[in-house]
Amino acid sequence: MDHDQQVLQLRDFDQQVLSQPENAQSFATRSFLETLVDLLQYGLEKQDDGTDAYKEELKIIKNATKAFSTVLPTVYKTVCQNEAETRLWSLCLSLMTLVDTSLIHHSNAGVQINAVKCLQVLVLLLSKSTLKDISLNLPRPDHRLLNVEELEKKGQDMFSLILSMLKSDIESVITATVSCLMIIGKKRPQFVKQIMAAFAGWRKTRSKDDSPVMLRNVDKALKLAFVSLIRTDAISSFRSELIAAFGSIGGNVAMFQSRHSREQRAEEARRAKRSSGHLDTDRQQEKRAKTEYMPIIPSATSNNILANYDITQIPLSAIVNLCMTVLQTVPLEVMSERVSLLPAQGVTLAVTRTGFVRSTTPPFPPPPEQPQYNTNPLFKKEGEEKKEKVEKEEETDIEMAEIKAELNVDSDEEMENNFKSLAPVPLLPNIKQEQKPKVPVLASVEERASQALKMQPYELAEQRDLSESEKKQLLKMAIKRILYAEKSFQSTTHDATPTTAKSRWLLLVAKLVTRGVGMQPASVGEGEEDEDKKVIPMDLDETNEIKELLLDFVVEDLLSRHDLALEWLHEEYLSDQRQSRLNANFTASYYLWFHKLLKKTIPTLDAKDKILTKLLLEAPELNEETIELVKENLQSVPERFVSCVSTLRNIVINRPTVRWMALQVLLDLCINENDQIRQTSIMAVKKWNENQTHINTRVESYSVEALQVLATEGSWDEKDVVRHAQLYFVLCTRRPSLLKELFSVYIKASESVQKYIRLHMIKMIKAIGMKSSDLNKLIREFPPGGETLVIRILVILCDSKPPTREIVSAVQEISVLANERSIDLKNLSPILTGHSLNQKQQQ
Known part of the structure; x- marks a missing residue:
């Protein structure tokens, strides 16, 4: 796994674990720890040059340290339970060593703070606890990898290291250490x-x-x-x-x-309570005394005149008058509330008990000081009540007329005779029923419907055939219901798991949209029937409307519906293949809908979302327009540049049909004027697997072509030289044999270009080092015109380090040709004596 992929893996960890910390257990693996070791070592090798690239490396170091602290308890638990995890524990020890030797003494305060927090986790893990800590996982005494005494000593050393951080001169580091x-x-x-x-x-x-x-x-x-x-x-x-x-x-x-x-006083009170045990006995006796019945005898001096009064001697008329006065005084809304609180069973029993007769006595007249109507604003005024009463009577008259017409009667008396059988039967015939005024009884809705059915035959409404437009509209509605049944769709059979049920739903929708409404029927013989090729007759516009419904549904939530999108794309692709074999003039629609999907979804994607990569890698086929859409996305939205570069790299690896188109986009970005864009693109193309040598060859050829542009006539400034040569310099560190191309360009270039090349190749030469056989051979056999370039290479190599035997031998060979080629070797004389240039100057 190269550095870029390791950075992406660390970003995946941050994205998944920050929102859901329980996901950290899935990253407690050897591969992830190897990634953390490589990232930390790579970042620690970098020197602070003030660039954005170095700041990005610092951020990666902090995130890697934080990730190690997060997965460390799970890793430790795994090693405690499994003695065979030798590689896992060795990686853990390597990370511990990096933390307590390099990260804790880093020049950056943020790196030191993350290291201190990591040491805190280590101290808690490696030291015993005198508390009841059920989360602690101590290894067995005979554990093959973990020695308890050694772990405790290591934990004590790390604790002492944390204490030493209190002597730091950085305030944030000290406060973090205190915490x-x-x-x-x-x-x-x-x-x-x-x-x-x-x-x-x-x-x-x-x-x-x-x-x-x-x-x-x-x-x-x-x-x-x-x-x-x-x-x-x-x-x-x-x-x-x-x-x-x-x-x-x-x-x-x-x-x-x-x-x-306060705590002492509370303790003293508890002691006093325990010492006075006899008080509890007295309290218990008092409680028993309270439960016994003791009659209360009023005293002679009591002022309560009703204490000895017998209420049964009150006259009945006085009680009735008192009740009626209370009922008339209480507002109507209060009465309504109280009546609604009565139990339904009690009210029913009151009105249905044996011998109950409704009273016809007129209400008791109100007292003279109370008005005849309620003035409460919650109730309607008297005039409004009368108006509503008149309107209600008119509605009743209209309703009565309708009933008479349905029952074919002309008068009220005739209708009353028809309903005499419906009169209520008295419960007790021996009790004299009171005479009530005759009130016309209206039939219920059910009764009137029953009478109407008896008198008129029932007929169903005439069946009306739906028009073609209505049928197609119903079809669209049905498809929309099928689409939005996604969340509520569950398997009804016991042998189908939810995953199987979901896959069946996806396949159903994809086939319905493509084969059901999109595929044109193939020609069949006369009289033949092919059930599989029967389709709903819809024109192209209507078919596109159905597909637009599916497209909008997918775009609405691409994160959870990308599987449906892929099923649909595969069905579209297979349908196009079948139709093209049957009809040579058939117009394929796969790319039309695929590109529509990309155009609608790409602007809505999050910067770290990988759904676009999944779609492009699993889609049936890609073309040049697809790559152009990705290119437009990375240019228009800077936040998604890194994810788009990763997508293009995956396309280069996994999609051979568009490999060179995607690679060309990445290579063109490697000479971009923006430093950040150029460096990110170079990191994406500089490393390939051994099985991808053809890609490596193409990248190296492009870098040489970009470098050769500097040899042409033109007013190249320093920025132009850097952007055309940076990819080439990076590739030379991996394959120094490419350096011979630098000499051919250097000889043909102008003096200003030569100066900029000598200025910016320092990192490349130091990365190659004096032990490179290709570089040593090139120094001995450099072509005419490259004298200044060779001298610059030797100065860079031996500036602060003594030369190797190979370098001394190469300089000796050059000194023989010094007179012939006019080479000034005065500054290189210390190399011949085996000293570095700085060391000789100090002497």
């Missing part, structure tokens, strides 16, 4: 005394030149850490010592003393 030590103290009480001493004596270790702002901020962080430790119940045995240390750095000890005194 990590506070967490360690809460979970590992054996370190509390060391942490307490380090916090209390921190001020004594500082110099007078420290910033007052930094001292104040760190003091505040230390006090907050002390407060948190003091309030932790797990280390309550150290509370008095922690409070004393808190006071030594200027903390307010009184806030804890008052709390301590």
Whole structure:
């Protein structure tokens, strides 16, 4: 896996784990740890040159350290349970070594902070806990890979390393260290005394030149850490010592003393309660006394005149008058609320009990001081009630007329005679029923419908055939319902899993849209029937409308419906293949809908979304227009540039039909004027597998062609030279034999171009190194005209390092030709004595 793919894997980790931390378990693998080791080593080899590329490497180092801290507990647990994970543990040890030797002493503060946090996790894992920590996974005493004593010693060393970070001169590093030590103290009480001493004596270790702002901020962080430790119940045995240390750095000890005194008072109260056991007996006797019935005898001096009054002696008329007065005084809305609260069963029993007769007595007249109507605004006024009553009577008259017409009666008396059989039968015939005025009884809706059916024969409405447009509209509606049944679709058979059910649904929709409405029927013989080739007769526009429905449905949520899109594309492609064999003039529609899908979905994709790559890699076929769409996307949206470059690289590897088109797009970006675009593209094309030598050959040829442009006539400035030569320089570090092309271009180029080449090839020559046989051979056999270039190469190689024997031998051969080619070797004389140029100048 090359560096670019490793960076992409780390980005995948960040994307999946930051939102869902439980996904970190899936990354606790050897391959991911190898990626972290390579990324950290690659980043640590880089030197701070102030460029954006170096800042990006710093970011990768931080993210890799954070990722190691996240997966470390899972890896440790795995190794504890499985002694065969030798490679996994060795990778873990390599990462630990990088953290406590290189990252913790890095010049960047952010890298140091991430290293301190990683050491905190390691200390908690490798040290024993005196607390009941069920999450701790200790190895067995006879574990083949993990020795408990050695792990504890390593954890103690790492803890001491964290303590040493309090001596840092960077405020953010110190505060981060304080926070990590506070967490360690809460979970590992054996370190509390060391942490307490380090916090209390921190001020004594500082110099007078420290910033007052930094001292104040760190003091505040230390006090907050002390407060948190003091309030932790797990280390309550150290509370008095922690409070004393808190006071030594200027903390307010009184806030804890008052709390301590409250706790003492509560403890004394509990003791007093336990000592007075006889009080409980008295309380129990009091409780028993309260449960017994004791009659209350009123005293002679009592002022309650109703205490001995017998309410049964009150006259009945007085009680009735009292009840009626209360009922008339209470507002109607209150009465309605109270009636609605009555139990339904009780009301039913009240009106259906034996002997119950509704009263016909007129209501009791209201008192003279109360109005005859309710003035509450919630109820309608008297005039409005009368108006509604008149309207209701008119509606009743109309309804009565309709009923008479349906029943073929002319008068009310005749209709009343017809409904006499419906009159209620008295429950108890022996009880005299009160005489009520005759009220016309209206039939219910069901009764009127029953009478109407008896009198008129029922006929169904005439069947009306749907028009072609209505049929097609119903078809569209049915397809739309099928599409949006995706989430609620579940398998109804016991042998079909949800995955199988979903795949069946995808295949159904894809075939329905392409074969059901899109495929034209093939010609069949007379009288023959082919059930598979029967289609719904729809023209091309209507067919496209159905496909537009599917297209909009897919674009609506491409993340979860890309499988449906791929099924549809495959069906479109197969349909085009079948139709083209039957009809030579057939117009294929696969690319039409594929490109429509890409045009609609590409603008909606997230910068880190890989759905576009999946679509392009799994689609049936790609063409030049497809690559152009990806190219337009990476040019128009800078945020998606990296993901588009990765997509193009995957196309080069996996899609041979468009391989060279995609590669050409990447190669053209390698000479882009924008530095960031150019460097990202070069990283994508510089490494290929051994099985991809034909791609390597094409990339090298392009780099040489770009370099040869500098030999043509033209006013090339420094930026032009850099962008045309950068890809070539990077490839030379991998295959130094390409350097001979540099000499041919250098000899033909102008003096300004030669100067820029000598200026910007420093990194390339240092990366190749003095041990390269190709470079040594080129120094001995350089063509005429390349003298200044050879001297520059030797100066770069031997500037700070002593020359190898091969370099000394090559310089000796050059010195023989110095007079013939007018080579000035005065500055290279230290090389002949085996010294570096800087070393000789210092002497």
